[in-house]
Amino acid sequence: MTALPKLIFELSREGKIGCGLNEADVPAEAVIDASFRRTGISDFPEVSEVEIVRHYMALARLNYSVDAGFYPLGSCTMKYNPKINEKLAAADELQAHPYAPHDLVQGNLEIMARLEEWLVALTGLAGFTLTPAAGAHGEFTGMLIIRKYLQEKGDARKVVLIPDSAHGTNPASAHFAGYEIREIPSNAQGIIGIEELRAHLKPDVAALMMTNPNTLGIFESNISAIAEALHANGSLLYMDGANLNALLGIVRPGDLGVDVMHINLHKTFATPHGGGGPGSGPVGVAAHLLPFLPVPRIKKSKDRYEVVYDDPCSIGRVKNFYGQFLVMVRALAYLLALGRENVRRVAEDAVLNANYLRKRLEGSLDLPYPASSLHEVVFSDKDLPVKTLDIAKRLLDYGIHPFTIYFPLIVHGAMMIEPTETESKETLDEFVSVMGTILREARENPELLRQAPVQTPVRRLDETLAARKPVLKWSRGESI
Numbered sequence: 082m083t084a085l086p087k088l089i090f091e092l093s094r095e096g097k098i099g100c101g102l103n104e105a106d107v108p109a110e111a112v113i114d115a116s117f118r119r120t121g122i123s124d125f126p127e128v129s130e131v132e133i134v135r136h137y138m139a140l141a142r143l144n145y146s147v148d149a150g151f152y153p154l155g156s157c158t159m160k161y162n163p164k165i166n167e168k169l170a171a172a173d174e175l176q177a178h179p180y181a182p183h184d185l186v187q188g189n190l191e192i193m194a195r196l197e198e199w200l201v202a203l204t205g206l207a208g209f210t211l212t213p214a215a216g217a218h219g220e221f222t223g224m225l226i227i228r229k230y231l232q233e234k235g236d237a238r239k240v241v242l243i244p245d246s247a248h249g250t251n252p253a254s255a256h257f258a259g260y261e262i263r264e265i266p267s268n269a270q271g272i273i274g275i276e277e278l279r280a281h282l283k284p285d286v287a288a289l290m291m292t293n294p295n296t297l298g299i300f301e302s303n304i305s306a307i308a309e310a311l312h313a314n315g316s317l318l319y320m321d322g323a324n325l326n327a328l329l330g331i332v333r334p335g336d337l338g339v340d341v342m343h344i345n346l347h348k349t350f351a352t353p354h355g356g357g358g359p360g361s362g363p364v365g366v367a368a369h370l371l372p373f374l375p376v377p378r379i380k381k382s383k384d385r386y387e388v389v390y391d392d393p394c395s396i397g398r399v400k401n402f403y404g405q406f407l408v409m410v411r412a413l414a415y416l417l418a419l420g421r422e423n424v425r426r427v428a429e430d431a432v433l434n435a436n437y438l439r440k441r442l443e444g445s446l447d448l449p450y451p452a453s454s455l456h457e458v459v460f461s462d463k464d465l466p467v468k469t470l471d472i473a474k475r476l477l478d479y480g481i482h483p484f485t486i487y488f489p490l491i492v493h494g495a496m497m498i499e500p501t502e503t504e505s506k507e508t509l510d511e512f513v514s515v516m517g518t519i520l521r522e523a524r525e526n527p528e529l530l531r532q533a534p535v536q537t538p539v540r541r542l543d544e545t546l547a548a549r550k551p552v553l554k555w556s557r558g559e560s561i
């Protein structure tokens with residue numbers, strides 16, 4: 082079992098010094114007025130350089146990341162992101178003040194304009210705003226665009242339809258944009274049936290929000306018929322394309338009748354994510370919605386990029402300045418490195434890997450929706466002697482990050498596995514073999530799984546409490 086590293090206070094011995102400071106050449110009193118200086122600071126740890134380095138290395142090793150191992154977190158696309166993108170995002174030439182005169186940052190503006198062109202080409206939509214800072218922020222922006230578009234037409238529709246397989250952020254975003262949510266059940270194939278839709282398609286429906294591929298990893302194959310039915314009713318189709326790994330370079334949502342969609346650059350387009358780091362959720366729209374996109378818009382006139390703030394129909398600003406610029410740099414670098422021809426291989430390999438895992442595991446785990454899978458596959462814990470949580474916790478003992486659990490809600494004890502395109506067959510085989518071992522343990526010694534994890538520095542935590550009341554600093558006398 083890995084032990085928790087010792088607290089730095091426990092390592093402390095009076096008189097140890099970890100760094101050398103030069104003698105100050107000015108008296109301290111001359112620099113900082115006494116009223117600003119703290120006194121009586123005690124309990125400062127005193128350690129050597131070796132000890133402090135080892136201490137932080139030990140802490141860092143407690144982290145799990147996609148650079149450390151397999152991370153099959155369904156719906157999240159935790160894939161390997163090429164390090165070259167990080168290098169480019171850190172390039173001095175790209176760091177600019179947001180108020181820099183536009184003449185001095187033509188290169189930065191070009192990066193944004195070219196990324197927008199790429200997204201337009203990949204989705205078949207007419208234009209994108211790059212400003213939203215996350216997927217959910219993109220959804221909210223998209224719903225405001227829909228609302229403004231309908232309002233301009235004098236149409237005050239109140240309802241947004243959302244299938245029960247939707248990502249959890251969808252109802253929240255539509256609600257914050259002022260809509261009432263009506264849920265549509267998905268059918269036995271795990272998708273939205275055209276009859277279910279028609280039954281809910283009343284004149285007060287502003288839009289349907291559809292995650293595609295949905296959270297079961299299944300392609301919504303009725304999408305074009307659904308778009309037609311919506312449009313005939315004066316309603317719009319919003320597609321949650323946060324996770325575009327299965328469609329990239331193969332299907333253009335604009336061709337399927339989608340009016341608005343968002344994409345997560347921090348999932349599909351090579352920005353590492355997790356832990357609340359910067360994200361970016363560009364929103365794309367069909368031509369009739371272009372005037373409503375948020376400002377600023379970057380437009381090219383002759384050979385110069387202009388920044389337009391005064392689009393009369395725009396919903397306004399959704400973020401300060403331009404959005405998360407360095408996430409956009411990573412996305413463009415990723416796309417340029419792949420090139421137009423290779424982009425679709427991302428999708429092909431992501432789908433291949435998910436289907437490989439599905440085939441190898443479907444004999445041992447219940448597969449509630451047998452429709453073919455795209456980039457992820459969802460099993461249930463039906464007929465197992467233990468629960469999904471126990472399996473997930475036991476995976477930690479084998480050094481593997483668990484898959485997404487208990488989501489989507491329509492699957493009992495859901496295990497949502499998304500291997501992504503960047504994993505090798507060897508890694509997938511190793512995962513299958515660990516799953517085989519765990520399922521054997523579940524039959525022979527279910528109690529072991531209920532106690533898991535047993536190898537990790539901390540065991541089963543109260544996860545709700547840990548999220549709601551995180552303890553982020555330690556004081557003497559507290560135990561951890």
Ligand SMILES: *Cc1c(COP(=O)(O)O)cnc(C)c1O
Nearest residue numbers: 156215216217248250323324360
């Ligand atoms: C991740 C995700 C979102 C939300 O994106 P955030 O950047 O976390 O706000 C929305 N929809 C789907 C399908 C997702 O996978």
